[in-house]
Each structure stands twice: as C-alpha cells, then as structure tokens.
Amino acid sequence: GQQVMQIPQYQHVQEGEDFTTYCNSSTTLSNIQWYKQRPGGHPVFLIQLVKSGEVKKQKRLTFQFGEAKKNSSLHITATQTTDVGTYFCAGYGNAGNMLTFGGGTRLMVKP
C-alpha cells in the first residue's frame, strides 16, 4: 500500500536558524497536504499543493511539491519558538479517499 515517509524525525534548532523537513511517497500523489500538531494538540491543516512543481509560501514557510508528485518539502526561514511542534505531510493517492500521513518531523526551537 501507499507509504509516506518523512525525514528527519527530530530537529533541534536555535531560534533564528532555518529548518527543512522532507516528505517522500512510495506512489504518485494526487496532492500533498501539510499539517502542524503542537505538543498535546491535534493536527491543524496548513496548506495543500496540487500541481507538479508547485511552490507556495505562507510568511516564513515555503512548501514545494516535486515534479514527479512523489515528494515534498517544507522550509521555515528564521524559526521562532512559536514554530515548535510536529509537522506532518499527508497525501492522497490516485485511487481512493484515504489521506496517508507521514511519521512527522518534530521541531524543537531553543530561544
């Protein structure tokens, strides 16, 4: 079945440093979504990418969808303590309505 993998599993950064998490799918995705889960919280939708090679920005966050629609990345510029949490990518395959989540990257920011 479809598998979605993320690296790294954990990342410690100093406040102000940049952060990137990478997402890879075993199959081609119809779209990729990103969610953020704060400690003790639930996943909250951040963004969706649909087109091959698409790039979207939200303030300091930049999201990319690969040309083959099998990989994606999230880059945060100049991290802040409010960025702390676990970032999940999730994708729909070309058949079915099942959104498959990656294992997440836990971001910790030292002030």
Place this chain on the structure above:
Amino acid sequence: DAGVTQSPTHLIKTRGQQVTLRCSPKSGHDTVSWYQQALGQGPQFIFQYYEEEERQRGNFPDRFSGHQFPNYSSELNVNALLLGDSALYLCASSMASGPNEKLFFGSGTQLSVL
C-alpha cells in the same frame, strides 16, 4: 460555529473490554474519518464514513468498527481491547468526498488500555 468535537477526552480500559468513541463533525461537513495516533507517530487511517456507509478502510482488524448517523456524527467501536490499542484516537471531518479535501481534526480521545 463548533468545530469537530470528540468524547470522551480520556478513557481507561482493561484488556478484553470494549470501547465506544464519539465524534460530531464540523458544521456543514458530511464525511468523517477516524485515525489512530500512537505516541510519537503519525496518524494512521482507520476508516472513513460518508452517507452512513464505510467508504474506505485502512489496515485495521475487524475489531475496529464504526457507524455514521443521519446527522453525520460518528462512532468508533473497538472490541477485545489489546494493550497495543492504547493511543490517541482522532476524528476528522471534511466536505463530501474528494481527494482534495482538507481535514479538520477534533482534539482526540486518549485511550489507555491496562
């Protein structure tokens, strides 16, 4: 406008027991998906309900079953609980169908099986 609500918040059960978790979707949403999230892991898809039918199912045993009611609310039932069923159970709602729908999650039910 209420978001996705789940009950109970926490639950402690013993092995072999049965449990029922409840979810009310966000207003205007008619599709409910259930996920299991073990500590430190990503959410794992259990199943999705739409029009009171199970539309798709993940890789979970038949001990996991569900139901959707005419008002779109949903229940997740787990029979013969195992220690490994201890996890955060998340309900997510969305507008009808489609693989481009974003999910709105509830705060989850933390299930501990002793």
